[in-house]
Amino acid sequence: MTDLSPPTISSPPGETVQIHVDPNDTSSWTDRTVPESLAHRLIAGAVIIPAVFITILAALILRRRLLNIWQNAEAALYTVVVTRHSALAPLSHTVNCVLGTGRDPTIIVVYIPARFPRRSPAKSSG
Helix, strand or coil: CCCCCCCCCCCCCCCCCCCEEECCEEEEEECCCCCCCHHHHHHHHHHHHHHHHHHHHHHHHHHHHHHHHHHHCCCCCEEEEEEEECCCCCCEEEEEEEECCCCCCCCEEEEEECCCCCCCCCCCCC
């Protein structure tokens, strides 16, 4: 296997370097005199595989929480404040809403697919 990483020990020009060539495939060679340790070769997998499992577990937990809210939470009436397009979701409308009772000024952002009609903001009476 051809190793394109820089050599660990530099050789001055004109010095002879020992290489090991695969007799079955002369394009496969190495200048290493000792094999690389197995732990060094496997460290990336030892780090990435647990990270992947942790990410999948977190995604499943968040999905379960969201489904629980969607299925069991009480519905609430929200008022549309602003609608616009977003670069984040170009095939959707970004709709900013506030709780319809007016007690909570927190703005909720909702992305609605473009195939649904675009909602206009509520007119304030005042």
